Amino acid sequence: MTENLQYNTERNLLIIPEYGRHIHKMIEQTMSENDKDKRNKQAKAIIGVMGNLNPHLRDVPDFQHKLWDQLFIMSNFKLDVESPFTRPNEEIINSRPAKLGYPQSHPKYRFYGNNIKAMIDVVVTWDDGELKDALIYTIANHMKKCFLNWNKDTVEDKVIFNHLYELSGGKISLNSEKHVLSPSENLIRMSNKRFGKSARNNKHKKYRSQKQRWK
Numbered sequence: 275m276t277e278n279l280q281y282n283t284e285r286n287l288l289i290i291p292e293y294g295r296h297i298h299k300m301i302e303q304t305m306s307e308n309d310k311d312k313r314n315k316q317a318k319a320i321i322g323v324m325g326n327l328n329p330h331l332r333d334v335p336d337f338q339h340k341l342w343d344q345l346f347i348m349s350n351f352k353l354d355v356e357s358p359f360t361r362p363n364e365e366i367i368n369s370r371p372a373k374l375g376y377p378q379s380h381p382k383y384r385f386y387g388n389n390i391k392a393m394i395d396v397v398v399t400w401d402d403g404e405l406k407d408a409l410i411y412t413i414a415n416h417m418k419k420c421f422l423n424w425n426k427d428t429v430e431d432k433v434i435f436n437h438l439y440e441l442s443g444g445k446i447s448l449n450s451e452k453h454v455l456s457p458s459e460n461l462i463r464m465s466n467k468r469f470g471k472s473a474r475n476n477k478h479k480k481y482r483s484q485k486q487r488w489k
Contacts, residue, residue, distance in 0.1 A: 289348045293324060301349050310354070317355040321345060383437055385424035386417055391441060398445040410446055411453070414438055419461040428458045 288298055297320065304316040324341050331337040343362045346353055351364045393413055400406040418434045432450040439447055 289350070290344055293327070293344075293348070297324065298348055301345065301353065304355075305349055305353055313353075313355050317345065317353065317357075383441070386420050386437070386441070390417060390420070394438070394442050394446070398442055410438075410448070411455075414448065414453075415456050415461070418455050418458070422458055422462055427462070431455045 285295070286298070288295060300316070300320050300323070304313055304320065307313045307316060321338075321341050324344070325331075325337075328337070339359045342357050342359050346357070346362055347367060351362075390413065393409075397406060397409050397413065400409075414431075414434055417438060418429060418431070421429050421434065421437075430450070431454065434455065435448040435450055435453070
């Protein structure tokens with residue numbers, strides 16, 4: 275009895291494990307059939323079984339196309355049957371995906387975040403005007419709030435203006451005598467209020483969920 279036991283490590287790998295080993299064996303049996311008409315009938319029967327696993331989608335045309343593609347993929351593209359859809363390209367399926375681009379920049383002032391740097395890069399391309407000035411002022415205020423969140427309880431505006439000048443490559447120059455940002459106390463209060471409200475909402479949600487379970 276122990277001689278007939280088989281371990282999965284000794285069996286063929288399942289190309290699409292979600293369908294299980296029986297579907298893969300049915301495909302292998304169909305591939306061994308010499309009569310093409312019988313292979314076509316068996317392939318359609320396999321497609322029906324595969325569709326039964328998702329009965330709410332089996333009649334959708336796009337889903338049918340997907341099932342036929344998966345049938346050829348599980349046969350390692352060796353199954354010779356007639357398909358109502360274009361056969362998938364083996365080279366495209368097996369090709370390695372393109373390398374995903376990921377920002378590799380290491381900003382000097384990380385507490386501002388990449389979004390601030392992206393906003394600065396955009397605003398410097400705008401034409402001079404009230405809209406540009408308003409956005410620059412908003413960016414500077416947000417930079418000040420980020421600085422206060424991660425560094426100190428207070429910061430002079432000229433420090434923020436110097437950072438803004440540096441991050442913009444010298445294209446944005448603000449003067450602390452002409453431009454005044456929001457007071458540090460207001461920005462800290464706004465931040466604390468936002469986080470406090472979020473914490474209270476989470477506490478109320480937890481209480482309501484517990485109350486419902488008690489009922």
